[in-house]
Amino acid sequence: MGMKAIHFGGGNIGRGFVAEFLHTAGYEVVFIDVMDNIINELQNTKSYQVTEVSEAGETTKTITNYRAINSKTHEQDVVEEISTADIVTCAVGPNILKFIAPVIAKGIDIRSTPKPLAVIACENAIGATDTLRGHIESHTDSERLETMGERAQYANSAIDRIVPAQAPNSGLNVRIEKFYEWVVEKGPFGNVGHPNIPAIHWVDHLEPYIERKLFTVNTSHATAAYYGRYAGKKTIAEAMHDSYIRGVVRDVLKETASLIIDKHEIEAQEQQEYVETIIARISNPYLEDSVERVGRAPVRKLGRKERFIGPAAQLAERGMKYDSLLGSVEMALRFQNVKDDAESVELATILKENAPADATVQLTGLERTHPLFSAVVKVVDQVQSEAKETGQPRI
Numbered sequence: 001m002g003m004k005a006i007h008f009g010g011g012n013i014g015r016g017f018v019a020e021f022l023h024t025a026g027y028e029v030v031f032i033d034v035m036d037n038i039i040n041e042l043q044n045t046k047s048y049q050v051t052e053v054s055e056a057g058e059t060t061k062t063i064t065n066y067r068a069i070n071s072k073t074h075e076q077d078v079v080e081e082i083s084t085a086d087i088v089t090c091a092v093g094p095n096i097l098k099f100i101a102p103v104i105a106k107g108i109d110i111r112s113t114p115k116p117l118a119v120i121a122c123e124n125a126i127g128a129t130d131t132l133r134g135h136i137e138s139h140t141d142s143e144r145l146e147t148m149g150e151r152a153q154y155a156n157s158a159i160d161r162i163v164p165a166q167a168p169n170s171g172l173n174v175r176i177e178k179f180y181e182w183v184v185e186k187g188p189f190g191n192v193g194h195p196n197i198p199a200i201h202w203v204d205h206l207e208p209y210i211e212r213k214l215f216t217v218n219t220s221h222a223t224a225a226y227y228g229r230y231a232g233k234k235t236i237a238e239a240m241h242d243s244y245i246r247g248v249v250r251d252v253l254k255e256t257a258s259l260i261i262d263k264h265e266i267e268a269q270e271q272q273e274y275v276e277t278i279i280a281r282i283s284n285p286y287l288e289d290s291v292e293r294v295g296r297a298p299v300r301k302l303g304r305k306e307r308f309i310g311p312a313a314q315l316a317e318r319g320m321k322y323d324s325l326l327g328s329v330e331m332a333l334r335f336q337n338v339k340d341d342a343e344s345v346e347l348a349t350i351l352k353e354n355a356p357a358d359a360t361v362q363l364t365g366l367e368r369t370h371p372l373f374s375a376v377v378k379v380v381d382q383v384q385s386e387a388k389e390t391g392q393p394r395i
């Protein structure tokens with residue numbers, strides 16, 4: 001029998017990144033989603049196209065050999081597919097992991113195949129597979145936990161590829177950048193060995209890769225989005241074309257680079273080259289990526305281990321400079337009441353209903369005794385005061 005991958009989330013990264021590389025590696029991909037339109041399209045087509053766009057032109061790949069199941073309406077089918085699969089991946093968003101865990105737990109529990117299932121969460125978050133595993137284990141009978149390792153192995157990953165929102169008439173087809181990076185820890189697979197997926201870079205220690213990625217790509221991208229929206233820019237490319245915003249992004253990246261070089265002993269020259277690649281990537285005018293997509297979910301992005309507070313906290317602990325990152329935090333706090341973004345409404349409510357220190361704790365999870373805490377409280381206070389004066393954040 002051929003290899004089978006179950007992939008949760010038939011969205012942009014699901015179709016344009018994970019499924020592409022699973023398909024190339026020879027897997028049949030079974031997409032699981034909760035959106036009727038995506039499931040229907042996947043069920044009613046035999047192929048879709050992934051087009052890489054860059055100044056060098058366009059390259060198109062055709063993805064075939066997939067099926068799709070709606071987990072909202074056909075949960076038992078999903079459980080059975082998981083029980084005979086080789087790998088489970090997901091790209092649903094870090095906040096959704098808890099919702100997909102129960103069905104994965106049921107599928108793992110009834111497995112009787114000799115090889116354990118490989119589970120790899122593909123989200124923009126540190127330790128996303130660990131988070132998913134925690135939810136799966138909490139939906140597994142305690143007496144079954146001891147033997148879980150015979151049925152499933154869990155590996156964290158870092159994924160990087162810019163997949164903007166797609167044009168409304170594009171159906172399943174996805175336009176993406178050429179660049180990609182998929183790094184996964186290999187230790188958890190032990191003697192069983194990791195899955196054979198050529199696109200994956202297997203490493204012993206993931207932390208340097210995921211921190212470098214999150215604190216360079218995502219920090220700079222989100223900084224451009226929040227400053228860009230504040231300045232009335234529509235796309236990230238437009239924001240990066242603005243010399244002031246470009247300068248701010250560079251200043252922020254100097255701070256995160258100093259952490260990455262100091263903590264992970266990455267050579268300064270290597271980090272500088274990485275930074276230049278990322279600035280070129282996020283400035284790509286062919287991607288038409290909106291500031292709202294890249295800024296989406298500001299509450300998650302202001303989190304303790306996330307792209308701003310994560311590096312700023314570590315810099316503060318080391319007595320190093322972090323004030324440009326605070327500028328990004330300030331702009332993120334102004335991403336309030338944005339259309340179709342529930343977290344931007346939640347952000348506005350939290351800022352409205354709480355004193356600065358309480359709002360800081362609630363949003364960032366920073367400990368009140370942390371060396372970064374008072375600096376963030378000041379920024380929160382500043383944004384709240386503007387709203388009190390004008391009825392809304394300055395924008």
Ligand SMILES: NC(=O)C1=CN([C@@H]2O[C@H](COP(=O)(O)OP(=O)(O)OC[C@H]3O[C@@H](n4cnc5c(N)ncnc54)[C@H](O)[C@@H]3O)[C@@H](O)[C@H]2O)C=CC1
Nearest residue numbers: 009010011012013033034035091092093094123124162163
């Ligand atoms: N778009 C990008 O450039 C990148 C995104 N990522 C990460 O990949 C993840 C997905 O992002 P996108 O693909 O851009 O988002 P998306 O919104 O295009 O796709 C998410 C998909 O998950 C589905 N979904 C939601 N709840 C579900 C559930 N309970 N069960 C099954 N499916 C469910 C949605 O219907 C949607 O199709 C996020 O964690 C994001 O941070 C990482 C790198 C790049």
Ligand SMILES: O=P(O)(O)OC[C@H]1O[C@](O)(CO)[C@@H](O)[C@@H]1O
Nearest residue numbers: 124159160161162163217221294
């Ligand atoms: O939901 P998030 O964390 O913004 O994830 C999507 C982000 O990931 C990236 O693709 C980088 O890998 C950004 O382009 C994009 O904004």
